[in-house]
Amino acid sequence: MPSNSTGLADRSLAVLRKDVLCEFRTRYAINAILLFGITTLTVVSFSVGQKNLPPEVYAALYWVIIFFSAMSGLAHVFVREEESKTSTILKLTADATPVYLGKLGYNLLLLILLQIAIAPLFLTLTDAVLTDPALFIILLILGTVGLAGATTIIAAIISKASVKGALFAVLSFPILLPLLIGLISATTKAFSESGGGLGGASSELQLLVSYGVVMITASIMLFEYVWEG
Amino acid sequence: MILKALLFIVMTWTIIAAFVFPAPQQAIGDASRIFYFHIPQAWVAVLAYVVSMAASIRYLRKRQPVDDDRARVSAALGLLFSVLATVTGSVFAKVTWQSFWNWDPRQTSILILLLIYGAYFALRSAVSGYQRRARLAAVYAVFAFLAVPFLVFVIPRVLPSLHPSDSIIDSSGRFTMSGMTAMVFGCSLAAFTGLFVWMYTLRLRICGLERTGFEE
Amino acid sequence: MAMTSNYTVLAVTLIIWVGIFVYLVMLDRKTKKLEEKK
Numbered sequence: 001m002p003s004n005s006t007g008l009a010d011r012s013l014a015v016l017r018k019d020v021l022c023e024f025r026t027r028y029a030i031n032a033i034l035l036f037g038i039t040t041l042t043v044v045s046f047s048v049g050q051k052n053l054p055p056e057v058y059a060a061l062y063w064v065i066i067f068f069s070a071m072s073g074l075a076h077v078f079v080r081e082e083e084s085k086t087s088t089i090l091k092l093t094a095d096a097t098p099v100y101l102g103k104l105g106y107n108l109l110l111l112i113l114l115q116i117a118i119a120p121l122f123l124t125l126t127d128a129v130l131t132d133p134a135l136f137i138i139l140l141i142l143g144t145v146g147l148a149g150a151t152t153i154i155a156a157i158i159s160k161a162s163v164k165g166a167l168f169a170v171l172s173f174p175i176l177l178p179l180l181i182g183l184i185s186a187t188t189k190a191f192s193e194s195g196g197g198l199g200g201a202s203s204e205l206q207l208l209v210s211y212g213v214v215m216i217t218a219s220i221m222l223f224e225y226v227w228e229g
Numbered sequence: 230m231i232l233k234a235l236l237f238i239v240m241t242w243t244i245i246a247a248f249v250f251p252a253p254q255q256a257i258g259d260a261s262r263i264f265y266f267h268i269p270q271a272w273v274a275v276l277a278y279v280v281s282m283a284a285s286i287r288y289l290r291k292r293q294p295v296d297d298d299r300a301r302v303s304a305a306l307g308l309l310f311s312v313l314a315t316v317t318g319s320v321f322a323k324v325t326w327q328s329f330w331n332w333d334p335r336q337t338s339i340l341i342l343l344l345i346y347g348a349y350f351a352l353r354s355a356v357s358g359y360q361r362r363a364r365l366a367a368v369y370a371v372f373a374f375l376a377v378p379f380l381v382f383v384i385p386r387v388l389p390s391l392h393p394s395d396s397i398i399d400s401s402g403r404f405t406m407s408g409m410t411a412m413v414f415g416c417s418l419a420a421f422t423g424l425f426v427w428m429y430t431l432r433l434r435i436c437g438l439e440r441t442g443f444e445e
Numbered sequence: 446m447a448m449t450s451n452y453t454v455l456a457v458t459l460i461i462w463v464g465i466f467v468y469l470v471m472l473d474r475k476t477k478k479l480e481e482k483k
Contacts, residue, residue, distance in 0.1 A: 153372060157365050161355040170351050171369065174344035177337070178379035211379055218375055222368050225289050233473075237466055244462055248455035259451060427469065434476050 008098060015094060015102025019077060020109070028080075033073030033110055037118045040065045045125035055191035058128035059184045065122070066143065067180060069114055074151050075168040077103045078159035087159075096224035100152065104216070107148040107155075115140050128191050135198055136190040139183060142208040146179040149215040156226045175215075182207040236427065240420040246413045260324040263317055265413055269421035271314040271339055277307030277425065278342065282374050285367035297363035298436040300370060301353070306428055308346035310421075315339050338380040345373045 023029055044061050081087040090099060119140060123130055130136055151172050158167045186204035198205070247265040284299035318336060319329040330336065352369055356362040 150376075153368075157352070157369060158355075160361060160365060161352065162357045163355040165355075167351060167355050171348045171373075174341045174348055175373055175376040177341055177344075178376055181337075182379075207379065214375055214379075218372055222372055225364060225368050228364075233470065240462060240466075241459065244458050245455065248451045248458070262451075427473075431469065431473055431476060434480065435472075438476065438479055 008101070011094060011098035012101035012105065015090075015099055016105040017102075019102060019106040022080070023106070029073045029076035029110060030113060032076070033069050033114050034117055036072045037065055037069035037114055038121070040068060041118055041121055041125065045122075049126055052127050055128070056184070056188045058126060058191050059187035061126070062119075062122055062128075062187060063143070063180055063183050065118060066111075066114065066147070067176070069118075070111060070147050070151065071169045071172065073110060073114075074107050074148070075155040075158060075164075077106050077152070078155045079164065082159045091227065096227045097220060099227060100156075100220060100223040103156070104148055104152045104219075107152050108144060111144040111148055115144060130191065131193060132190040132198075135201055136187065138198075138205070139186050139190060139201075139208070142205070142212060143179070143183050145212040146183075146208060146215065147176065149212050149219060150175050150179065153219040153223055153226060156223065160226070179208070179211050182211070232423070233427065236420060236423040239416050240424065243413060243417045243420050247417070250409060250413065260321060263321045265417045267314060267317040267321060268414075269418045270310050270317060272418065273421050273425045274307050274311035274314050274339065274342055276422070277303045277310060277429075278345075278374065280429070281307060282370050285370040288363060288367045289371075292360075294359075294363070294440065295437070297367070298433060298440070300363075300367060302429060302432045302436060304346055304349050304370070305432070306425060308343070308350070310425070311339060311343040311346060315343055338377060341377060341380060345376070348373070 044065065048057075048061070078087075081090060119136075122128065151168075154168060154171050154175070158164055158171065161167055182204045186201040186208070189201045189204075243265065247262050281300045281303040284296045284303060287293070288296035288300060315336075318339060322331065322333075322336065323329045349366060349370060353362055353366050356365055
């Protein structure tokens with residue numbers, strides 16, 4: 001049993017560290033996610049790059065790229081455990097919540113790296129005009145938290161399934177739809193002239209913040225039921 | 230027996246009244262009659278989900294197989310009724326606003342419900358092992374439900390940029406419903422709820438039989 | 446839209462409903478019989 005003298009944060013960080021180190025050796029997930037993102041971005045910019053499109057379109061395109069890249073890479077954090085059969089050992093050596101938080105942190109890192117790579121490229125390769133950089137950055141952060149928060153537990157669920165396929169996307173999409181709608185709506189404001197700054201997007205921001213909080217809290221509470229099997 | 234006869238009478242009466250009495254919304258004419266069927270279907274779809282989620286929570290706590298049956302049966306009915314609600318809703322949208330789909334928040338929320346049900350069954354069919362399947366499906370049912378209220382809050386924000394759609398029906402339909410319209414609507418609501426309850430209990434009884442085994 | 450009269454739609458709907466109802470009643474009876482056998 002894990003010793004109770006190490007705090008929750010320490011144990012979570014230990015899980016996170018383990019995953020980052022494993023990832024560093026093979027670089028599988030980060031490659032998959034970046035490759036997907038950059039390929040999609042290239043296709044988008046190739047077909048749409050020079051035209052002057054309304055801001056909603058750019059906003060939608062950006063989050064479509066991020067969403068699908070996330071779908072290709074975020075399940076990895078649990079699926080790898082199952083496939084390399086290390087999940088049983090992990091279950092024996094750690095409690096549910098530190099495992100979840102560690103894996104959540106891992107997915108957050110993946111998404112942050114993705115955004116760092118994609119966002120500047122997106123802005124340069126397309127004609128999107130960033131009128132409100134502060135809002136945009138906040139949205140990137142909230143989007144990352146929301147995406148990782150909602151999908152990490154889904155990743156755990158599907159890692160136990162015997163037929164994975166498109167299950168991750170199928171299960172995640174309905175849950176992510178409100179997040180995506182909010183993100184796209186707010187990003188539109190960040191790309192358009194009359195956005196109104198942070199205040200103009202205040203209702204979206206409230207939605208996004210509460211979404212992240214609710215999803216992560218619910219995940220923490222439900223995770224042990226997924227993990228025990 | 231009496232209850233089923235009652236259900237038959239109420240539903241039959243509702244159907245007749247829906248088509249014979251004057252249309253509820255004169256501005257739109259006959260198309261508004263669908264409102265008698267569409268809203269109760271959507272209501273049952275949501276009710277089925279609440280039942281399913283409650284059974285899922287129970288299952289996670291007590292691990293009784295019957296709760297998993299309840300969750301599954303209710304979800305199947307919910308899927309049926311949300312398909313009905315989505316279809317009748319888009320037929321209505323086509324007639325009234327000339328397009329089958331326009332991402333109106335309420336349309337989107339019934340679509341999400343439909344997608345959640347579909348995902349629920351996709352998950353069930355992908356997991357082997359009875360207890361694991363029940364457990365994971367239960368977690369998903371509870372977790373997925375959290376997404377729906379967010380769409381309810383999307384409505385106030387997105388509404389300025391979308392044309393007001395259901396608001397025409399709901400605010401003016403609900404509160405200025407004439408006595409006759411309200412009566413037919415109430416009957417329809419009762420009839421569809423009764424239908425759900427009957428189908429639910431019937432299906433559950435069959436599951437119980439399958440579980441304990443029987444020879445035909 | 447198609448100009449079928451209200452009464453046509455009414456008749457069709459009633460037929461569908463009666464069909465569903467009869468099916469459910471038969472299923473109910475069959476289930477009850479199996480339950481009693483146990």
